[in-house]
Amino acid sequence: MLFQLACKNILRNRRRTMLTEISIVFGVLVIIGSGNFINGMQRDWAKFEINSSTGAFQVEHRDYQALGKSEPLRVTLENSTRLVENISGIPGVHSAYGKLNFTGMVSSGLKSTFFDGQAVDVARQRKTLTRQEDLIVAGKPLGDAPGAVVLGADLADTLDIKIGDPVTIVVRTFHGGLNLTYGTLVGTKNGRHFPSSTYLEVPLGDAQKLLRASDRVSQVVVGTQDFDAIPALMQRTDAALRSEKTAYTVRGYAELIPIYAQAIASFKVISAVVGFVLFVLVGGGIGNVMAMAVMERKREIGTLRALGMEKNQVRRLFLAEGFIIGGIGAATGLLIASVLTGLIATHGGIHLPPPPGTSQSLIVIPQMDLWMSSFGVVMPLLVGVFAAWWPASTSANLSPVEALTET
Amino acid sequence: MRISQKIGTHAARSLLLATALLLTVGIPLDSAAEEPTPLQILDRADDKWELNLRNATVELEFLVYREKVLNKTYRMVLKYQDTDHVLVETVYPPRNEGEKMLQAGRRNYWLFLPNINRAVRVSESNSLSNSDFSNTDLLSPRLSNEYVPKLLGIEKLHDDEAYKLELTAQNESTPYARIIYWVRKADYFPLRRDYYTFSQQLLKRLDMKASSPDMSGPDTFVMSSVLEQDKKTVVRYLKRTPGKAFPAETFRESALMKR
Numbered sequence: 001m002l003f004q005l006a007c008k009n010i011l012r013n014r015r016r017t018m019l020t021e022i023s024i025v026f027g028v029l030v031i032i033g034s035g036n037f038i039n040g041m042q043r044d045w046a047k048f049e050i051n052s053s054t055g056a057f058q059v060e061h062r063d064y065q066a067l068g069k070s071e072p073l074r075v076t077l078e079n080s081t082r083l084v085e086n087i088s089g090i091p092g093v094h095s096a097y098g099k100l101n102f103t104g105m106v107s108s109g110l111k112s113t114f115f116d117g118q119a120v121d122v123a124r125q126r127k128t129l130t131r132q133e134d135l136i137v138a139g140k141p142l143g144d145a146p147g148a149v150v151l152g153a154d155l156a157d158t159l160d161i162k163i164g165d166p167v168t169i170v171v172r173t174f175h176g177g178l179n180l181t182y183g184t185l186v187g188t189k190n191g192r193h194f195p196s197s198t199y200l201e202v203p204l205g206d207a208q209k210l211l212r213a214s215d216r217v218s219q220v221v222v223g224t225q226d227f228d229a230i231p232a233l234m235q236r237t238d239a240a241l242r243s244e245k246t247a248y249t250v251r252g253y254a255e256l257i258p259i260y261a262q263a264i265a266s267f268k269v270i271s272a273v274v275g276f277v278l279f280v281l282v283g284g285g286i287g288n289v290m291a292m293a294v295m296e297r298k299r300e301i302g303t304l305r306a307l308g309m310e311k312n313q314v315r316r317l318f319l320a321e322g323f324i325i326g327g328i329g330a331a332t333g334l335l336i337a338s339v340l341t342g343l344i345a346t347h348g349g350i351h352l353p354p355p356p357g358t359s360q361s362l363i364v365i366p367q368m369d370l371w372m373s374s375f376g377v378v379m380p381l382l383v384g385v386f387a388a389w390w391p392a393s394t395s396a397n398l399s400p401v402e403a404l405t406e407t
Numbered sequence: 408m409r410i411s412q413k414i415g416t417h418a419a420r421s422l423l424l425a426t427a428l429l430l431t432v433g434i435p436l437d438s439a440a441e442e443p444t445p446l447q448i449l450d451r452a453d454d455k456w457e458l459n460l461r462n463a464t465v466e467l468e469f470l471v472y473r474e475k476v477l478n479k480t481y482r483m484v485l486k487y488q489d490t491d492h493v494l495v496e497t498v499y500p501p502r503n504e505g506e507k508m509l510q511a512g513r514r515n516y517w518l519f520l521p522n523i524n525r526a527v528r529v530s531e532s533n534s535l536s537n538s539d540f541s542n543t544d545l546l547s548p549r550l551s552n553e554y555v556p557k558l559l560g561i562e563k564l565h566d567d568e569a570y571k572l573e574l575t576a577q578n579e580s581t582p583y584a585r586i587i588y589w590v591r592k593a594d595y596f597p598l599r600r601d602y603y604t605f606s607q608q609l610l611k612r613l614d615m616k617a618s619s620p621d622m623s624g625p626d627t628f629v630m631s632s633v634l635e636q637d638k639k640t641v642v643r644y645l646k647r648t649p650g651k652a653f654p655a656e657t658f659r660e661s662a663l664m665k666r
Binding site for chain 1: 530532632
C-alpha cells in the first residue's frame, strides 16, 4: 500500500523524476564504469608484465632478497634442471624456466662498464613469456646459438656498439675467480624491470659455463594460462616445494612488478574520491527532489495526517520514495554499465599508449569489478534513503491544521 | 829413463783422466746445485716485489690512461704491517680524499667511503680505484701462496734473459686461473705477468721496472687491459719509508669508520 503510493507520487512529476534518475544513472555509470576500467587495466597491465617479464610468479632462494644484490651467486638454487622439471609438472603450470642473475664488466674493445646480467633458458623462456619479444627495440631476441648477447638499449649506447658487434664479458665466477668470454650483440631491449643502462642478457648455458655455476639458477619463472588461478597455483607450488632441502620462497607478480602495488592503491584512492564526489552529487539531487516534494505536497500531507496517517507512516512514505528513485537509478546504471563494458570488451577494448620504456601499446579490456559494482548499486539506494530523511522528518512533523491551511 | 818416462806418462794420463772425470761429472753437479726450482724462482721474485714492505709506508701515484690520454691521477699512502695487512688511504684528488681500502688478512678486503661513513666488504678481484689493477694485483704480491709454478723455459725479454714460469691457481677461488710470469734470470727481478682467466683467455698484462738501478725491486707497474684498446694504469712508488710500526687496530675493519 505504502509502496504503491510512493510509486504513484514519484510518477506525478515525471520530468523532475526523470532528471533525478538521469543524474543517478550517470553517477552509477561513472562509478561502475571507472571500476570496470580500472579492474580491466589492472588485469591487462598484470597480464602484459606476466607475459613479457615476470611470469605469474617466481621461485627463489629464501635469502635472495637480502643477498641477491650484493652476492647474487651465493643465493642460487642448485639442481635447477630437476627443480624446473618438478615445477613444470605441477597441475596448472603451463611452463617454467630458470634464470641466473650475475654482475660483471662488459667491453666493446674501446669502452667498458659494469652490467647487471640475466641469463635465461631461451627455449623455455619463449614458451613461458609469450610477449617477451615485445621488449626488443632493435635486432632480435636471444636465439639457440651460443655467444649471443642482448643489451639494454642505453647500455649499447654507452658502449657505442650496434647489432653484430663483438663484446667481451668479464665476471667473477661462483668460486671467486675471474673469467672472460666473447659474444656478439644480437639485440637491444627496454623494459621497466631492468635498468636499460646496465642490462645484459645471455643464454643460461653460456652463463653457467662462464660463471662455473653448473646447474644453478637464481629464480625459476613460472607461467600459467589461468590468470585468476594464480594465487591458488602459488599455494600449490609452495606446498610442493616444502619437502625440498633448500628453503624456497614464492613471489607473485604483484610483488614482482615495480610500482604495481602502489599504482593499484592509487587507483583505489581515485575510485574512492570519485565515489565520494558522486555520493554528494547524487545525494544532493535526491535530497532536492524530496525537499521540493515536501514543499509542494504540504496540503496533501495535511490531508493524510487528518485522515489518520501516523507521523511514522508519513516519514516511511517519503523514505520509500527516496529508496525507489535510488533503486531505479542504480538498476538502470548497472544495466547500462554492464552493456557498455561488454560492448567495449567484444570490440577489442581500449587502446592506450605504450607504457614507459616499451614500444607496445597497452589494450585495456574492461572487466566487471564486483566491489565497485556493489558500491555503485548500494550507494544510490542508501543515498536515496539518507537524502530523503530530512524532508521526510519535516513532513512528518507538520501539523495537519497548519498543512491544510497553508497556501 | 823409460821407467820414469812410463811413470810420468801414466801420471799424466791419470791426471787427464781425473780432469776429464771432473769435467764430465763435476760441472753438471755444480750447475744442478745452482739451478733453482720453479718455486724458488717464484719465491725470490716475490721477495723482490715485496721490497721489504713489512712495517713500512709507501706513497704512490696512480695514473689511469684511457685511449692513450691520462684520464685520472690518484695519490695514495699505503701503510704496511705485512703483505697481508695493508691500509690504503687516498690523498688525491680532493674528491676521493679520505677513501680507504683495507686488507685485513688474506682475501679480506674492505672499502671505506667517507661520504657515507660506511665500510663495505669487497672482493680481491674488484678494481682498485676504478683502475686496471684489482685489489689483489697490488696488495697481495706473494704469488707463491696461491699458485703452483712450473718452468716453461728461459727466453729473452727486453734484452734480459728471463725465466718463463707458468703459475696455475691452487683452487678456483684464486682470482686468475693462470699467470705467465717472466723473472729476470740474473737477479730474479719480476719483469712481466700475463693474467689469464678460467676460460684461458688473456685478461691483462703487467710490466714492471725499477726507476733507478739502486732499486732492488720494481717501483713502476704498468697494467694494460685486453678489454679496451689503449687503456692502461701506471703505478709509481714515490717514496718508501721503512721502519714504521702501526698499532694493530689500524688494520681492523672496525677502525675504518669515523667516530
